[in-house]
Amino acid sequence: MDASVIEVKYALDTFYFLVMGAFVMLMAAGFAMLEAGLVRSKNTAEILTKNIVLYAVACTMYLVCGYSLMYPAEASGLLWPGLPSILGGTDHGVEGVLASSGETYYSGLSDFFFQAVFVAAAMSVVSGAVAERMKLWAFLAFAVVMTGFIYPIEGYWKWGGGYLDSKGFLDFAGSGVVHMTGAVAALFGVLLLGARKGKYGADGRINPLPGANLPLATLGTFLLWFGWFGFNGGSELKLSDVGEANAVALVFVNTNAAAAGGCISALIIARLLFGKADLTMVLNGALAGLVAITAEPLTPTPLIATMIGAVGGLIVVISIITLDRLKIDDPVGAISVHGSAGIWGLLAVCFTNDDATLGAQLLGIGMIFGWVAITSGIVWYVLKVTVGIRVSEEEEAEGVDIGECGLEAYPEFVRT
Amino acid sequence: MKLITAIIKPFKLDDAREALSEIGIQGLTVTEVKGFGRQKGHTELYRGAEYVVDFLPKSKLEIAINDEQVDAVIDAIKASTSSGKIGDGKIFVTTLVEVVRIRTGESGAAAL
Numbered sequence: 392m393d394a395s396v397i398e399v400k401y402a403l404d405t406f407y408f409l410v411m412g413a414f415v416m417l418m419a420a421g422f423a424m425l426e427a428g429l430v431r432s433k434n435t436a437e438i439l440t441k442n443i444v445l446y447a448v449a450c451t452m453y454l455v456c457g458y459s460l461m462y463p464a465e466a467s468g469l470l471w472p473g474l475p476s477i478l479g480g481t482d483h484g485v486e487g488v489l490a491s492s493g494e495t496y497y498s499g500l501s502d503f504f505f506q507a508v509f510v511a512a513a514m515s516v517v518s519g520a521v522a523e524r525m526k527l528w529a530f531l532a533f534a535v536v537m538t539g540f541i542y543p544i545e546g547y548w549k550w551g552g553g554y555l556d557s558k559g560f561l562d563f564a565g566s567g568v569v570h571m572t573g574a575v576a577a578l579f580g581v582l583l584l585g586a587r588k589g590k591y592g593a594d595g596r597i598n599p600l601p602g603a604n605l606p607l608a609t610l611g612t613f614l615l616w617f618g619w620f621g622f623n624g625g626s627e628l629k630l631s632d633v634g635e636a637n638a639v640a641l642v643f644v645n646t647n648a649a650a651a652g653g654c655i656s657a658l659i660i661a662r663l664l665f666g667k668a669d670l671t672m673v674l675n676g677a678l679a680g681l682v683a684i685t686a687e688p689l690t691p692t693p694l695i696a697t698m699i700g701a702v703g704g705l706i707v708v709i710s711i712i713t714l715d716r717l718k719i720d721d722p723v724g725a726i727s728v729h730g731s732a733g734i735w736g737l738l739a740v741c742f743t744n745d746d747a748t749l750g751a752q753l754l755g756i757g758m759i760f761g762w763v764a765i766t767s768g769i770v771w772y773v774l775k776v777t778v779g780i781r782v783s784e785e786e787e788a789e790g791v792d793i794g795e796c797g798l799e800a801y802p803e804f805v806r807t
Numbered sequence: 808m809k810l811i812t813a814i815i816k817p818f819k820l821d822d823a824r825e826a827l828s829e830i831g832i833q834g835l836t837v838t839e840v841k842g843f844g845r846q847k848g849h850t851e852l853y854r855g856a857e858y859v860v861d862f863l864p865k866s867k868l869e870i871a872i873n874d875e876q877v878d879a880v881i882d883a884i885k886a887s888t889s890s891g892k893i894g895d896g897k898i899f900v901t902t903l904v905e906v907v908r909i910r911t912g913e914s915g916a917a918a919l
Contacts, residue, residue: 599853665852672854712855724854 397493398485400631407630408501414621415508419446421614422515426522427800428608429671429723431600433790434523435800441518441527445534449511452539454478457510458503460543466552472544478503496629505625509569510538510546512622516573519723521580523600524587524787527795529780533770537576541766545572545759560755561747564626566686566736567759574730575763578719583771584780586720588787597715600722603801605670612674616650619681623688638689645688646681649700653680653732656704664708672708675724679707679732686736690743699739703732808903808919809877811884813868814842814896819888820866826887827870830879836869846894865896871906871919 423442427435456475463472480500488495514534521530546568548555562568590598602608623646629635657676661669680700684691691699710727714720721727737756740747774780781787786794793799815823820837827835841862848861872880881898889895908918 597856599856599858601853601858665855667852669852669854715854715856 392493394489397489400493401488401496401498403631404496404629405498405501408497408505408625408628411621411625412501412505412508414618415505415512415625416446416618418508418512418615418618418622419443419515421611421616421618422512422518423611424607424614425611425674426519426723428604428606428611429519429602430522431790432603432801432804433792433799435603435792436796436798437527437791438518438522439800440796441530442515444531445514445518445538446511448531448534449514449538450507452535453507453510453543454503455539457539457543458506460540461506461546461551462502463547463551466556468552468554468557470548470554472547472551472553475543496631509565509622510542513542513565513569513573513576514538516570516725516729517577517580519725520574520577520721521584522722523791524781525580525584526778526780526782527791529774529778532774532778533576533580533767536770537767541576541763541770542568542572545762548758549755555751555755555758558754559746559748559751561687561740561744561752562737562755563687563689563740564623564685566682566733567755570682570685570729571733571737571756572759572763574726574728574733575760576767577721578726578730579764579768580771580780581719581721581726583768583775586718587722588784590720591718602671602722608671608674612677615678616647616681619646619650619685622646623685627689641693642688644693645684645691645696648693648696649680649684649688649703650677651680652697652700653677653683653704653707654700656680656701657708660705660708664712671724672711675707675711675728676704678728679703682729682732683736683739686733687740687744687747690740695743699736699742702739703735706731706735808906808916809872809874810901810903811868811870811872811877811880812899812901813870813884813888814840814865814898815868815884815888816890816894816896817864817866819890820868822887823868823884826883827880830876830883832870832872832876832880832883834871838867838869840865840867844894844897863894871903873916873919 423439426438430438455477458478459476460472482498482500483495514537547553549560549562549568590600592598620643623642624639627639627642630639654673654677658668658673661672680703683699683703684696707727710731711724734756737752740752741749782791782794842865843861843863848859850857850859884898906918907914
């Protein structure tokens with residue numbers, strides 16, 4: 392290849408990583424708005440604080456140690472990647488790139504940037520499930536461990552060339568590595584935290600605690616849908632030739648199709664089960680469709696992708712209702728959207744990708760689930776018995792905005 | 808002096824205000840309230856969990872007037888806010904012991 396072509400492709404593929412990374416970064420805004428819309432007004436400022444700070448913590452911990460744990464120099468097929476190191480500022484030089492004949496095709500720092508926004512997304516899943524009753528600082532302490540250690544290790548197992556990768560486990564953009572991981576950490580947080588006061592009644596009654604701002608929740612969902620083009624599209628990892636460009640285009644189309652399928656199926660199921668169009672279920676449905684296709688957005692046809700998303704929409708509605716029946720209180724449906732639909736997504740890979748085996752997918756699901764369950768369970772438990780993870784009853788009643796942040800999200804709105 | 812308190816359906820507020828303006832009422836206070844009478848509420852589902860919408864939104868008007876205006880005000884409110892359907896609301900008449908205009912310090916009928 393001509394030297395200038397190599398350089399332009401390097402620049403294009405680097406640019407691609409950076410722009411797709413920026414798309415995924417916008418998902419942080421999506422999570423923030425979605426969660427802010429589905430909690431009560433007295434708890435809104437606190438969840439916004441959690442969302443923006445966890446993003447900052449994730450980026451920092453990943454820079455300090457997480458990235459180097461997840462992507463050691465050699466793919467080794469192991470369980471343990473080696474020792475971490477802090478991200479440096481150097482990158483590939485022109486001579487090295489040209490000498491590699493284009494094998495080295497993107498900036499190392501652009502890869503860090505692209506990967507960093509993924510760990511932030513995984514951590515963000517947790518914030519919604521534990522909303523309205525968790526101590527802010529305990530949550531942030533958990534975020535430090537999750538983004539600096541728990542996520543990088545299981546991420547290494549697949550994307551860093553570790554054990555799961557060597558066993559043939561497939562996860563294109565992270566239904567397991569990102570979404571199921573976040574959901575499992577959320578689940579164990581919720582199990583140790585308990586339900587919100589007044590959520591479950593004595594005789595098996597489930598009391599709704601409606602969200603304060605559905606326009607924000609909807610905006611958040613659209614932002615997440617938009618950002619997901621970067622999440623899945625960017626995970627093709629390359630753009631600069633006809634084959635890759637076509638692949639990226641198909642990934643975008645399938646991602647979009649799955650979201651649409653999940654949205655519609657959730658709408659229909661909600662209508663059948665509840666008699667009316669529950670917007671919050673529709674929003675969760677679109678997201679579940681996106682989570683489901685994330686494991687394999689390249690090999691399905693667009694129609695199959697739509698159906699994969701539609702099944703995700705069905706699963707998420709049933710999962711939300713089931714968790715409530717089990718008294719597992721998840722204010723935004725995060726465990727269902729990212730966990731239940733994530734597991735479905737990982738299994739659905741077998742339908743469209745000939746390289747996938749049910750055994751490898753189950754191995755991946757089991758190992759990631761087990762690792763995150765044990766490590767997050769330990770961290771939540773240690774936090775619970777040392778500093779405590781739940782706010783006091785009075786603070787929960789007054790709203791964590793006052794208790795944890797000292798301010799109100801909607802100070803001029805009279806409470807009814 | 809009398810205080811008229813009227814609980815009406817919120818979308819009738821503009822009609823009530825116009826009708827009162829036409830009979831010469833120059834001041835009133837509006838609050839957004841919730842309540843129920845015999846109208847009762849209904850049951851809805853939020854993410855599959857049932858909740859009873861017991862309290863329905865209403866608007867509360869408070870108007871301070873002379874005794875002579877009471878009948879005219881009641882008629883005006885009734886005519887402008889009545890739909891014939893359940894939930895139209897109620898009008899309460901209570902006696903005002905004292906009224907004071909803060910700016911000037913006037914009291915009694917002059918302050919109305």
